[in-house]
Every structure is written in structure tokens, then in C-alpha cells.
Amino acid sequence: MTDRAIETEGLTKQYGEVTALDSLDIDVPTGELYGFLGPNGAGKSTTINILTGQLTPDSGTAEVAGVDPVAEPVRARERVGILPENGKPPSFLTVREYFDFVAEARGLDSVDDRVDRWADRLAFESKLDTLCTDLSQGERQKTLITQAFLHEPEVVFIDEPLTNLDPIIQERAKQFFTTYAEAGNTVFLSTHFIATAQEMCTRVGIVNRGKLLEELDPRDLGEETLLDRFFATVDTDTAAVDPADSAALAGEE
Ligand SMILES: Nc1ncnc2c1ncn2[C@@H]1O[C@H](COP(=O)(O)OP(=O)(O)OP(=O)(O)O)[C@@H](O)[C@H]1O
Numbered sequence: 001m002t003d004r005a006i007e008t009e010g011l012t013k014q015y016g017e018v019t020a021l022d023s024l025d026i027d028v029p030t031g032e033l034y035g036f037l038g039p040n041g042a043g044k045s046t047t048i049n050i051l052t053g054q055l056t057p058d059s060g061t062a063e064v065a066g067v068d069p070v071a072e073p074v075r076a077r078e079r080v081g082i083l084p085e086n087g088k089p090p091s092f093l094t095v096r097e098y099f100d101f102v103a104e105a106r107g108l109d110s111v112d113d114r115v116d117r118w119a120d121r122l123a124f125e126s127k128l129d130t131l132c133t134d135l136s137q138g139e140r141q142k143t144l145i146t147q148a149f150l151h152e153p154e155v156v157f158i159d160e161p162l163t164n165l166d167p168i169i170q171e172r173a174k175q176f177f178t179t180y181a182e183a184g185n186t187v188f189l190s191t192h193f194i195a196t197a198q199e200m201c202t203r204v205g206i207v208n209r210g211k212l213l214e215e216l217d218p219r220d221l222g223e224e225t226l227l228d229r230f231f232a233t234v235d236t237d238t239a240a241v242d243p244a245d246s247a248a249l250a251g252e253e
Pocket residue numbers: 015018019020038039040041042043044045046047
């Protein structure tokens with residue numbers, strides 16, 4: 001295991017006129033629960049898609065768990081876990097069949113014990129033989145969280161993991177993410193829930209317009225909340241970099 005779980009240098013991605021990533025540099029040491037924060041359209045999903053071998057950047061380099069996801073996307077996907085935002089498990093499989101399918105794709109022998117532990121942890125034992133199409137939204141999210149961690153990856157990307165979970169399960173999931181990182185794995189959390197990031201993360205990065213603006217350990221904030229810092233960082237960036245847009249917002253021609 002290296003001491004760097006995730007590293008990017010000059011990562012750039014353009015969609016037509018839109019610059020999604022603008023020479024993004026991030027550096028996440030192994031064992032962090034890293035919060036990746038930024039306003040809508042900041043480039044968070046684009047970053048995760050590149051780091052997990054699902055999208056090719058225009059330029060720049062990346063390394064995740066010792067693998068270059070641009071040069072070796074399949075190997076990168078094998079090494080990591082991914083909880084996508086708004087993902088859906090296959091409708092035609094039961095929950096248990098889906099986990100068996102994931103296990104086979106991941107090259108695992110039997111995952112019955114792990115599945116039982118997850119079903120107990122997230123309280124969905126009674127749904128293991130239900131078709132995924134018949135699950136509630138929260139049950140679907142529990143299923144997707146489980147598949148992301150089933151092969152116990154050393155780096156896992158979780159995009160809005162607490163969506164649709166009830167408060168009791170949210171607490172259990174948060175506790176698990178913390179324990180998982182404390183065990184020496186790396187959890188890369190993309191979220192708009194800044195208070196949750198402040199509570200859980202050992203490090204956060206604030207991005208806007210495809211650039212890393214600030215990185216900090218929320219435990220060093222003192223009286224200031226992470227939400228205050230988020231507003232200040234993003235507002236300053238918005239005011240400073242786009243004078244034309246600021247003038248338009250102020251109604252000037
Ligand atoms: N396939 C695409 N084609 C064109 N533009 C895209 C595409 N995917 C993303 N974009 C644009 O790239 C920018 C970054 O998008 P991205 O999805 O990475 O942001 P995000 O930080 O994940 O946003 P959100 O918080 O809203 O999910 C946005 O301006 C978005 O509109």
C-alpha cells in the first residue's frame with residue numbers, strides 16, 4: 001500500500017465550451033475520509049468518473065491505489081469501490097442475486113457472510129430475496145452502498161451516500177465510513193451536506209469551476225463552521241474570477 005491513495009496533476013476536461021476540470025491537483029493520503037465539496041457543476045462527478053476509469057481527461061495525470069485510471073481503466077475499476085449518485089441496481093435481480101453477480105465480477109468466492117453483516121448493519125435482512133425493482137429508495141441505497149464495499153476496496157468513492165437513508169441508518173453508515181478509513185482504507189466522499197462532512201471528514205477539499213480552491217482539516221476550524229468557510233471560499237472565487245458575470249448579475253451592461 002502506498003502513502004498516497006489518490007493523486008492528480010493538471011487534470012483538465014472540457015465538454016465543448018464548458019471547462020469541467022481546469023488543471024485540477026488533488027492529493028489524498030491513504031487512510032483519509034476525504035470530503036470533496038463544491039457547488040453544482042464544480043466538477044466533482046467529472047473528477048470521480050476520471051478517477052474510477054469511466055471517463056478520459058483531455059490532459060493531466062491521475063493515480064488511484066497505485067493504478068493510472070487513464071492508462072488502465074479496467075484495473076482501476078477493479079481496485080476501487082464506487083457508489084454512484086442516483087445509481088440503480090438491476091431491476092431483474094433480487095438483492096442477493098445482485099450481490100452474487102457483483103462478487104463474481106469482483107472475483108470473490110462466497111460473500112454470504114459479508115452480505116449478512118451488511119444486511120444486519122443497514123437493516124435490510126428481510127429484503128435480500130426481493131427483486132431490486134421492488135425496493136424502496138432507501139433500500140436501493142442500502143443495496144448500492146453494500147456493493148461498493150463488498151470486495152473491501154482500499155479506496156472507495158461515495159457520492160451522496162446518505163441520500164434516502166433514515167436517521168438511524170445514516171448514523172450507522174457514518175460510523176462505518178469512519179471505522180473503514182481508520183482501518184487504513186481511503187474514503188472519498190462527494191457531498192453537498194457540509195455539516196456531515198464537518199462531522200466525519202479528516203480532510204476536505206473545496207472545488208469550484210474545476211479547480212481546488214482550498215484544503216483543510218475540519219477539526220482545525222475552531223469556532224468557524226465548515227459551512228461558513230465553504231461560503232467564503234466559493235463566494236470569493238465567484239466574485240474574483242468572473243467580473244463579466246458579476247456585472248451581469250448586478251444588472252450592468
Ligand atoms: N456529458 C456532459 N456534457 C456536457 N457538459 C457536461 C457533461 N457532464 C458534465 N458537464 C458539465 O461539466 C461541469 C461539471 O459537471 P459535474 O457533473 O462534474 O459537476 P458536479 O460538481 O458533480 O455537480 P453537481 O453538484 O451538480 O452534481 C458542469 O458545468 C456540467 O454541466
